Amino acid sequence: MDLKQLEYMIKIAEENNITKASEKLFITQSALNQQLLKLEKELGTQLFVRSRNNWHLTQAGKIYVESAKNMLRIKKDTYNQIHDIIEIKEGHLVIGLTPERGIEMFAAIYPIFYKKYPKVKIDLVELPVKKQQVEILQGNIDIGFLTLQEFQKTNDKYIHLCxxxxxxxxxxxxxxxxxxxxxxxxxxxxxxxxxxxxxxxxxxxxxxxxxxxxxxxxxxxxxxxxxxxxxxxxxxxxxxxxxxxxxxxxxxxxxxxxxxxxxxxxxxPVWEVAASYKKDSYLSHAAKYLISVATDYWLEKVR
Structure with missing residues (x-):
């Protein structure tokens, strides 16, 4: 199975538009459309209902995209585990931050993280707590740094910071x-x-x-x-x-x-500062280190 093809279909579904998806993927719309048509021919059914400005998934498309996301998560977890075993300090983390203070925290802790993991690429996503939780559940965010109360927690994993x-x-x-x-x-x-x-x-x-x-x-x-x-x-x-x-x-x-x-x-009243990640996903050494540095930051802030 072509993993690139999985990424292509996920991006079309996220953008609800093949033109926007091709721009985000840095490939031509024609090439992306060919990949889609090839896949639909192989499956024997359409994955998207096409319209001029709004493409949406068919029932088959929903099954395919959900499975595609799971397969890419398995690939990422597998690579992270192997990199940790052989101590390759490389990888990619998508970090969720609450607006305002999340980015303040990251600016303070990233220089410390960078000294140990200079080859780990990080993408930052600023979202409110509830939207982060949705993205974590869907596997789009590796670690979310959240402030919340106990009753607001989902079934994903939470690490207490302070x-x-x-x-x-x-x-x-x-x-x-x-x-x-x-x-x-x-x-x-x-x-x-x-x-x-x-x-x-x-x-x-x-x-x-x-x-x-x-x-x-x-x-x-x-x-x-x-x-x-x-x-x-x-x-x-x-x-x-x-x-x-x-x-x-x-x-x-x-x-x-x-x-x-x-x-x-x-x-x-109190709220908890916590790091959250998807249930059953693998937390890499780099991710664990970032969380430990964030813990030190918050303990110093509330001391």
């Missing part, structure tokens, strides 16, 4: 600010019930942090005013530091010498 406290920040001008703590000090507890009339900046719907915030306010039976929704925890912190509103955010975003008073929330 736990991170979720805290409340209020501006210095807030009436309760004098009861709060400074960065690095033990933080006094507070109930969000006391801030039910305040405005909050929150993460966008669907994010792990937004789910945590929603759970907290449901528990307290409060509905604070949502002033701003964002995709950035840095923005959450800055809204508090600028005296605009309150926010709930991970403790690693807190800064010293800022105009923010910090509280521990009485439910003591």
């Amino acid at each position: 736990n991170e406290n979720i805290i409340l920040g209020v501006p210095y001008t807030h009436p309760l600010a004098h009861l709060g703590g400074r960065f690095g000090d033990p933080l006094p507890e507070i109930s969000l019930k006391l801030l039910e009339n305040d405005s909050f900046a929150v993460m966008q719907k669907g994010s792990t942090l937004r789910d945590i915030f929603n759970h907290l306010i449901i528990e307290e039976n409060v509905s604070p005013h949502i002033l701003l929704e964002t995709r950035s925890c840095h923005t959450l912190f800055e809204m508090v530091a600028q005296g605009i509103c309150c926010a709930v955010f991970p403790i690693t975003y807190a800064k010293p010498d800022s105009a923010v008073s910090y509280f521990s929330i009485n439910q003591h």
Whole structure:
């Protein structure tokens, strides 16, 4: 079986368009179409329903593409195992990162990884947690670095890196600010019930942090005013530091010498920083090393 042919069919399915697929594969559309027609003739059935702008898989096509992905995963796992046995420090890793802090982490740890594995090619994919989990399940991401809670875990594998406290920040001008703590000090507890009339900046719907915030306010039976929704925890912190509103955010975003008073929330919410990979897939030595370096990074951040 021609493994290139498997890659070609998967790419057409991903792009839903043979023209776009040929561009991504760096081959001509004519050559790619010939490969498809040859395969369909061999199988005795069409793999795609063709239309001008949207190709989609037939039932036979779905079976073929799913099997093709499995075969390519088996090939990759086999090569990784053999390379590890004979200590060839080469390969290819697709790494999933959460937007914003994921790339910050990678920029910090990659120089360490590169010194040991300079010939391992890495592709970075920035996606929210739930979308990463879909890509991991489908075998498109080798390792995903995620922040999540226990109930959000799928049946894939998870390696614990650290736990991170979720805290409340209020501006210095807030009436309760004098009861709060400074960065690095033990933080006094507070109930969000006391801030039910305040405005909050929150993460966008669907994010792990937004789910945590929603759970907290449901528990307290409060509905604070949502002033701003964002995709950035840095923005959450800055809204508090600028005296605009309150926010709930991970403790690693807190800064010293800022105009923010910090509280521990009485439910003591935390989320887990974890590395995830597909169940039953092989984790190469390079992948394990990258995870160990990431663990050191996060333990230093939350210390």
